[in-house]
Amino acid sequence: MDGWHGRILRINLSDENINIEEIDFHTAAEFIGGRGWAIKYLIDEMDPSVDPLSPDNMLIFATGPLTATPAPTGNRYMVVTKSPLTGALTNSNSGGSFPTEMKRTGFDMFIFEGRAESPVYLWINENDIKFRPASHVWGKTIPESEDTLIQETDPKAKVACIGPAGENLVKVASIMNDKHRAAGRSGVGAVMGSKNLKAVVVRGSVEPSFANPNKMRELSKQVNLEVGEDIKKGSSLREYGTAYVPPVTNELGILPTRNFQAGVFEGVDNISGNALKEKYLIRAKPCYRCPIACGRETEINEPDYKGAGEGPEYETIAALGSACGVDNLAAVTKANYLCNELGLDTISAGMTIACAMELSEKNIIPEEDIGFQLRFGDADAMIDLVQAMAHRDGFGEVLAEGSYRLAEKYGHPEYAITAKRLEFPGYDPRGSKGMGLLYATSNIGASHMAGDMAYAEVFGVPEKLDPLTTENKAALTKRFEDAFTIIDAAGLCVFLSVRYLFEPEVNLWPRKLTQIMNYATGADYDEESLLLAGERIFNLERLFLLKAGFTKKDDSLPLRMLNEPLAEGPAKGQVVELEEMLSEFYILRGWDESGVPTNEKLSELGLI
Amino acid sequence: MRVKLRLFATYQQFLPSNTEGNTIEIEVQGGTRVGDLMSLYDIPIGADSVILLNGITPSLNDHVKDGDVVSAFPAMAGG
Numbered sequence: 001m002d003g004w005h006g007r008i009l010r011i012n013l014s015d016e017n018i019n020i021e022e023i024d025f026h027t028a029a030e031f032i033g034g035r036g037w038a039i040k041y042l043i044d045e046m047d048p049s050v051d052p053l054s055p056d057n058m059l060i061f062a063t064g065p066l067t068a069t070p071a072p073t074g075n076r077y078m079v080v081t082k083s084p085l086t087g088a089l090t091n092s093n094s095g096g097s098f099p100t101e102m103k104r105t106g107f108d109m110f111i112f113e114g115r116a117e118s119p120v121y122l123w124i125n126e127n128d129i130k131f132r133p134a135s136h137v138w139g140k141t142i143p144e145s146e147d148t149l150i151q152e153t154d155p156k157a158k159v160a161c162i163g164p165a166g167e168n169l170v171k172v173a174s175i176m177n178d179k180h181r182a183a184g185r186s187g188v189g190a191v192m193g194s195k196n197l198k199a200v201v202v203r204g205s206v207e208p209s210f211a212n213p214n215k216m217r218e219l220s221k222q223v224n225l226e227v228g229e230d231i232k233k234g235s236s237l238r239e240y241g242t243a244y245v246p247p248v249t250n251e252l253g254i255l256p257t258r259n260f261q262a263g264v265f266e267g268v269d270n271i272s273g274n275a276l277k278e279k280y281l282i283r284a285k286p287c288y289r290c291p292i293a294c295g296r297e298t299e300i301n302e303p304d305y306k307g308a309g310e311g312p313e314y315e316t317i318a319a320l321g322s323a324c325g326v327d328n329l330a331a332v333t334k335a336n337y338l339c340n341e342l343g344l345d346t347i348s349a350g351m352t353i354a355c356a357m358e359l360s361e362k363n364i365i366p367e368e369d370i371g372f373q374l375r376f377g378d379a380d381a382m383i384d385l386v387q388a389m390a391h392r393d394g395f396g397e398v399l400a401e402g403s404y405r406l407a408e409k410y411g412h413p414e415y416a417i418t419a420k421r422l423e424f425p426g427y428d429p430r431g432s433k434g435m436g437l438l439y440a441t442s443n444i445g446a447s448h449m450a451g452d453m454a455y456a457e458v459f460g461v462p463e464k465l466d467p468l469t470t471e472n473k474a475a476l477t478k479r480f481e482d483a484f485t486i487i488d489a490a491g492l493c494v495f496l497s498v499r500y501l502f503e504p505e506v507n508l509w510p511r512k513l514t515q516i517m518n519y520a521t522g523a524d525y526d527e528e529s530l531l532l533a534g535e536r537i538f539n540l541e542r543l544f545l546l547k548a549g550f551t552k553k554d555d556s557l558p559l560r561m562l563n564e565p566l567a568e569g570p571a572k573g574q575v576v577e578l579e580e581m582l583s584e585f586y587i588l589r590g591w592d593e594s595g596v597p598t599n600e601k602l603s604e605l606g607l608i
Numbered sequence: 609m610r611v612k613l614r615l616f617a618t619y620q621q622f623l624p625s626n627t628e629g630n631t632i633e634i635e636v637q638g639g640t641r642v643g644d645l646m647s648l649y650d651i652p653i654g655a656d657s658v659i660l661l662n663g664i665t666p667s668l669n670d671h672v673k674d675g676d677v678v679s680a681f682p683a684m685a686g687g
Contacts, residue, residue: 236617237686244617245686247630251614251679252663269629273617294686314686452685460658460683464665495686570663 002211003065003521004028008037009107009129011122013195014055014114016131023108029523029533030606032489033064035091036537037109038080042089043540048548052084052187053169053194055115061102061160061200062110064491065521068103069208070220072227072500073493075100075288082548083186083444084194085171085348085402086421089544090186090444094160095287095493096178098202101158103491105204112195121161121199123153126206134198138167141341142176145199154203161199162189163343165390169193170400172348172389172423176340180295180310181287184345186422186444187402211522219516223500227291237294237495238284240273242314245426246322247272252458252467253569254431256323256424258376259354260417260560263428264569267327271317275329285310292495298333305334312336312346315448318426319350320386324357325376332379335386342390348402351423353385355403355416356395364410370395414559420445420550429561431571432457434465434473437581440555441477443541451481455498462504468570470577474584476507482534483508489537490517536605539589539597543607552595555582609674610635613645616681619657622649631677642678643668651680658683 006028010019023037031040038060042048050056059081066074077099083090102110105126119134132152137145146159158178165173166189173189174182210216236244246268249255253263269275276296285295299308312320312333320339321332339346359365360374367373371394374381388396398406403423407416417424422445429436434453442450456476457467465476487497490513501513514527525533545554561576586593590601602608614631615623623632636645642661646653646668653659653668660679661670672678 234618234621234682236682236684240617242686244681247614247616248681251616251660251677274620274630455685459685460655461685463655464658464683466665468664498685570660 001025001028001521002209003069003517004033005103005106005108005206005208007107008109008111009124010111010113011129012114013112013116013120013197018129029521029525031537032486032533033108034062034489034491035078035080035485036489036533038062038078038091039089039537039540039544041111042080043544046082048082048544050082052082052087052191055113055195057082057191057194059112059191059195060109063099063103063108064489065208066516067491068100069210069520070217070289071492071516071520072220072223073287073290073496074491075290076491076493077102078488079175079183079188081188081191083188084169084190085187086445088420088444088548088550089541090188091488092175092183092185092188093449093488094177094181094183095290096181097288098158098160098177098181099491100288101204102202103208104206105202106206110200112197115194116196119196119198121149121201122197123201124203125154126204137198139164142343143179143341146179149199149201153201157201157203159199159201162192163341163390165343166190166193167198168390168392168400170344170390170392171402172345172352172400174343174345176343180340182340182345184347185447189343208520210520212519216516216519219512219519223512224291227496227500231291235292237292240277241284241294241296243273243276243296243312243317245314246317249318249427249458252431253566253571254428254458256318256426256428258325259323259358259415260424260428261358262568263431263566263571265322265327268322270327271321271329271332276312279329280333287493290493290496294495300330300333302330305330307334307337309337309340311340315426316346316350319347319354320382323350323354324382326379326382328379331383335383338383338386342387344386344390347425348423349386349389351417352389352399352403352406353382355407356385356399358415359407359410359412364412417558417560418446419557420554422446427454427458428566428571429557429576430566430574431569432467433470433576433581434467434477436557436561436576436578437473437477437585438481440557440578440582441481441585443538443545449484449494451477451484452494453477453480455480461499462508468574470581474581474588477585478588479508481538482531483510485537486510486513486530486534489534532605536607539601539605540607542597546596555595609638611645611672611675612677613649614677614679615651616679617684619651619681622651636672640672641668642666642670642672645672645678646680656683657681
């Protein structure tokens with residue numbers, strides 16, 4: 001095959017059985033790769049009602065046909081599994097260098113099943129696959145573990161591993177790769193920990209072949225040049241990282257503040273990209289072969305918050321900063337380093353602490369449960385609770401379960417700002433209604449990466465929409481969801497792909513993306529069949545959700561979003577009018593009034 | 609009347625070079641439109657820019673009034 005290797009590595013951790021399987025061309029093309037292949041295997045092989053932390057859950061690492069290719073940002077993979085936080089499907093995306101190296105092992109996808117008897121790591125050096133004891137790194141941080149494992153394997157090996165949080169089955173634990181890149185959401189780290197799998201170490205030189213190598217290189221080069229030209233004119237992502245965003249969302253009145261009690265944060269200038277650049281930035285850092293370089297290599301020398309690493313990203317600043325009422329950038333950055341070292345999702349960690357802060361201020365959580373008076377704005381408490389969460393220490397035991405179970409435990413689940421129990425990211429949907437629809441309909445719960453309507457409503461990509469209206473949002477949300485599905489499945493990064501591989505003027509028409517996919521794989525997509533493939537994957541994920549027991553009532557938002565208008569800012573007085581957008585969305589998706597894909601739709605997609 | 613001009617991300621380069629932070633307060637005449645402010649500071653308009661008036665998308669022909677905040681940033685997504 002071209003683009004794809006067409007080879008899947010299946011590993012059973014219970015009996016150490018290794019199987020190398022092939023995938024047929026038709027299935028490969030129908031489901032694109034990455035996120036698409038993974039859901040196909042999950043739904044075909046696994047009972048969606050399994051306990052996510054049991055040996056029966058499948059943990060899948062999946063690259064796409066464009067991973068490890070010259071395609072611009074061809075460097076991503078997805079972790080796909082059933083989430084212990086939400087009980088839904090999850091797919092969690094990451095870049096860096098690991099995904100490229102993983103693809104170079106000669107396998108597109110790894111499937112991990114069962115549970116090892118004691119901590120192990122996998123050393124996958126092309127066709128040489130070994131189970132190795134990991135007790136000596138169990139309990140160690142991400143950077144320590146990575147250094148040790150690289151020393152034991154190969155200086156050029158790349159590592160994806162869990163930290164103490166994943167080992168402790170913290171429901172918001174991440175899988176980190178290249179030390180600072182996160183497959184963050186929905187507790188994928190806990191699934192890996194439940195399998196006693198500490199790390200996956202990869203090394204390889206098997207480059208994918210291409211159906212049309214010349215055109216592949218030519219188009220890739222052309223797009224990279226175009227990106228390079230734009231960057232020369234000025235790139236906010238290169239100069240400030242995603243940290244340029246807090247003042248923007250604040251200006252629109254949608255920066256999550258004090259557990260979404262407000263959308264305007266008085267301390268925003270202290271936690272912006274400007275402040276990060278002035279105080280802690282060492283240099284911009286790209287993922288492998290990316291021309292943008294939005295990553296931040298940073299260092300703090302202030303003794304109270306001393307540390308070094310990468311980040312913080314926008315989401316981290318929103319969750320550990322404004323959502324917690326914290327405007328101390330050193331503290332937010334330090335908390336970010338801790339999350340990366342311990343293997344915690346910065347979004348869910350921050351938003352869970354924010355929830356605890358509100359419950360505490362309202363005297364819903366008694367002080368003795370926490371051990372001190374927890375208040376918004378207490379930066380040091382925020383840092384302490386991040387550590388407690390990773391180690392399930394004291395009140396950290398409760399926080400480790402995520403904000404929904406925290407709030408539910410104290411009788412007030414309405415204060416957990418989640419959809420399907422996944423904590424909201426950094427956009428208050430009362431001031432960005434399309435995001436509200438997205439959060440409610442994403443197959444993994446509230447994730448901006450399921451189809452970021454903020455691109456249009458906040459950032460003006462493809463064009464600036466009025467964020468406060470509900471008209472026509474359903475159609476664009478569906479298109480964004482399908483587009484992001486394709487990008488995820490192909491192995492690319494959304495930052496570059498949406499702007500340069502889709503035609504913005506024609507409602508996100510995947511013209512160049514289709515070309516690149518065909519030059520790589522020879523699969524003969526046209527734009528419509530590629531979009532249909534995205535829809536196919538999205539619907540299969542939806543079927544998984546339904547089989548796992550989710551219904552229309554889970555396509556919902558917290559009461560705060562539906563009933564509590566924002567009190568100030570440009571979105572003052574606004575709530576999310578979800579019902580009207582949702583009905584329209586179901587119709588456009590070809591689902592019935594209960595949100596179930598009709599037989600007609602499933603037949604159109606070739607799923608029945 | 610006095611209005612604020614607030615620029616984000618790389619558009620901060622269009623602020624006067626001695627500006628601290630991302631906001632300046634300026635004195636403008638009655639009848640000044642959003643588009644006039646953009647021209648005054650050479651800020652790009654069109655599909656590559658997002659321009660806001662008090663956080664809401666205006667027409668470039670909208671008049672500004674005393675106390676308004678006009679902001680702008682490049683149309684680039686990420687975060």
